[in-house]
Amino acid sequence: MASKLLLSRLRTLAKPTHHRFINPTPIFTLKYQTLVHSRPYSDAPQPPPIDSKPPSINGDNPLKNKKISSSLNQTELAKFSAIAETWWDAEGPFKPLHVMNPTRLAFIRSTLCRHFGKDPNCAKPFEGLKFVDVGCGGGILSEPLARMGATVTGIDAVEKNIKIAQLHADLDPGTSSIEYLCTTAEKLVEDQRKFDAVLALEVIEHVADHAEFCKSLSALTVSNGATVISTINRSMRAYATAIVVAEYILNWLPRGTHQWSSFLTPEELVLILQRASISVQEMAGFVYNPLIGKWSLFDDIGVNFIVYGTKDSE
Numbered sequence: 129m130a131s132k133l134l135l136s137r138l139r140t141l142a143k144p145t146h147h148r149f150i151n152p153t154p155i156f157t158l159k160y161q162t163l164v165h166s167r168p169y170s171d172a173p174q175p176p177p178i179d180s181k182p183p184s185i186n187g188d189n190p191l192k193n194k195k196i197s198s199s200l201n202q203t204e205l206a207k208f209s210a211i212a213e214t215w216w217d218a219e220g221p222f223k224p225l226h227v228m229n230p231t232r233l234a235f236i237r238s239t240l241c242r243h244f245g246k247d248p249n250c251a252k253p254f255e256g257l258k259f260v261d262v263g264c265g266g267g268i269l270s271e272p273l274a275r276m277g278a279t280v281t282g283i284d285a286v287e288k289n290i291k292i293a294q295l296h297a298d299l300d301p302g303t304s305s306i307e308y309l310c311t312t313a314e315k316l317v318e319d320q321r322k323f324d325a326v327l328a329l330e331v332i333e334h335v336a337d338h339a340e341f342c343k344s345l346s347a348l349t350v351s352n353g354a355t356v357i358s359t360i361n362r363s364m365r366a367y368a369t370a371i372v373v374a375e376y377i378l379n380w381l382p383r384g385t386h387q388w389s390s391f392l393t394p395e396e397l398v399l400i401l402q403r404a405s406i407s408v409q410e411m412a413g414f415v416y417n418p419l420i421g422k423w424s425l426f427d428d429i430g431v432n433f434i435v436y437g438t439k440d441s442e
């Protein structure tokens with residue numbers, strides 16, 4: 129039953145969507161093979177249990193005495209805390225995110241301008257819209273979104289990340305208005321915050337409970353608002369490239385940055401979002417061209433991919 133529903137949803141998604149701003153070709157063409165090789169979500173490896181201890185990423189973590197949030201994975205957060213000073217070092221461990229940023233921003237600009245009926249060619253297309261960047265790290269995504277006119281809230285569970293993000297944003301009047309908070313999506317839901325668009329790029333593979341995390345993203349989104357998520361496919365190709373090549377051969381990322389079992393296939397992500405009242409409208413893959421050192425959007429979702437969905441009306 130679930131696979132029939134998924135099949136029909138993916139068929140709808142596979143309808144050519146013209147990515148007018150970036151590329152006139154259909155971005156997402158779902159291949160039958162993708163479905164054949166996919167595993168039902170119930171078979172997906174489960175993340176390790178959450179520590180019963182409160183977060184201890186930093187001594188002064190404001191999440192310290194709060195109820196444990198379901199999305200927090202202490203092992204993952206400790207990895208980011210250890211390299212927090214390097215967020216804005218374009219040649220450091222976050223180089224892949226810096227290099228990928230223009231490509232993911234092109235997808236965001238194109239899909240969200242279409243969603244909100246804005247002109248993608250104007251300097252500040254997101255003026256008047258409230259965005260939250262969940263798992264913002266040092267603000268690599270939050271800053272350009274603010275420059276594009278959005279009223280941005282950036283949240284991260286690691287206190288050091290938020291401090292670095294704030295210091296960096298304060299250097300430029302175009303970004304100093306960003307609201308940075310050391311918190312979680314779950315806590316923002318408790319605080320009854322709502323946003324026109326909720327973005328979580330390269331975060332879901334680091335959280336403890338994918339489904340609960342997506343439910344929080346959904347709860348933060350206004351009715352008919354937009355959600356953008358990017359992550360890595362749980363494919364053998366992703367294991368070979370995103371882990372073996374990126375972490376062990378090219379040393380782009382510290383070893384152990386990614387756990388293959390925490391990745392989601394596109395089919396799983398579509399299902400999880402659907403159960404959280406978010407309908408995926410468009411999906412694109414990222415491919416890296418080592419000759420020019422650049423990423424581009426492509427219809428190959430075998431490794432890195434990004435989805436845009438809309439929150440069902442309540």
Ligand SMILES: C[S@@+](CC[C@H](N)C(=O)[O-])C[C@H]1O[C@@H](n2cnc3c(N)ncnc32)[C@H](O)[C@@H]1O
Nearest residue numbers: 199200208263264265268284285286329330334
């Ligand atoms: C790979 S980084 C991505 C940073 C940013 N989204 C970007 O793409 O530039 C993942 C970030 O998610 C944060 N994070 C992981 N789990 C989180 C959670 N449950 N709640 C909030 N932030 C989380 C980490 O601290 C880290 O900064």
